[in-house]
Amino acid sequence: MGKNGATNCPPPLDLTPLIDQVCRNNDQANLLLKDVRIVACFGSRALLVAFLGWTANHASVVGAATTEAEALQLVETHQPQMVLLSDRLEQGNGISLVQRIKGRWPQMHTILLICQEQRQHQIKAAIDACCDGILLESKLGLGMGVAALNAVGGGGIFIDKSLQEIFRRGHEHGAPIEPLTARELEVLALVAKGKGNSKIGSELYISADTVKTHLSNVMRKLQAQDRTQAAVIGLRWGLIDWPEMDWPR
Structure with missing residues (x-):
């Protein structure tokens, strides 16, 4: 009530x-x-x-x-x-x-x-x-x-x-074991939005293999088990902004 x-x-x-x-x-x-x-x-x-x-x-x-x-x-x-x-x-x-x-x-x-x-x-x-x-x-x-x-x-x-x-709540003060580069943060932000490696590469004008390398570095620095957990950690710690979703029209 x-x-x-x-x-x-x-x-x-x-x-x-x-x-x-x-x-x-x-x-x-x-x-x-x-x-x-x-x-x-x-x-x-x-x-x-x-x-x-x-x-x-x-x-x-x-x-x-x-x-x-x-x-x-x-x-x-x-x-x-x-x-x-x-x-x-x-x-x-x-x-x-x-x-x-x-x-x-x-x-x-x-x-x-x-x-x-x-x-x-x-x-x-x-x-x-x-x-x-x-x-x-x-x-x-x-x-x-x-x-x-x-x-x-x-x-x-x-x-x-x-x-x-x-x-x-309760996760604002975490930090990666090493700082993420500007490119790694860009990749992480697109991962949080649900973009695959090929789409990320297309948007950032880099190859899918390069995206994969950046993601490996991100997961290591955030001590994340996979890309989804890396995105969760990035959002919780304020490393990336909350993604604007592509709404259907």
Whole structure:
């Protein structure tokens, strides 16, 4: 409950003027997920059924569940590239599921839907578990989902703007073991945006192999296990600015 007995619900929203935009966003999301193997785990059966009905390529969804234990079994069996899940599940907990997935398969992408942004302790636990994308369920269909898929699918990260202060909290004073060069910072900023090596090379007018060398140096200096963790560390320590996402039109 909020002040004066009000519940912590999102403000009312008339989506009628945005129907065309929502449909375009859905089409764009389907394109991004076209060749991605997915396990979906939502506590809401209605949301899970809606997701399955909305997904154009049904073969890409290799598993769907509403509980933590079922989802973990599906992930272990099918080894998907991406897991879409909500923090609230019928049994278990979405944040715990993220922690278990990332603990066993750190390269597997996870995108977490948050039902209540006031649950800061749990959100921080998901961030600390290196969840790749975190967004508010109330903003689905309005472009946030597409931006998250675009960033995470490219190897970057996505945190809803209203949650970014939680992301940075307690990590402002870290420092690399050696200073990053200006070029390394440019590469890291594009990694955080979800750009692949070839795209980064094209934007910076350098070869993909040179990008790979810069990334190796960045990961060594930040003591990161992979490019995604390097981007997370760079953002948390304020080495790079939060990326402006390419929103669908």
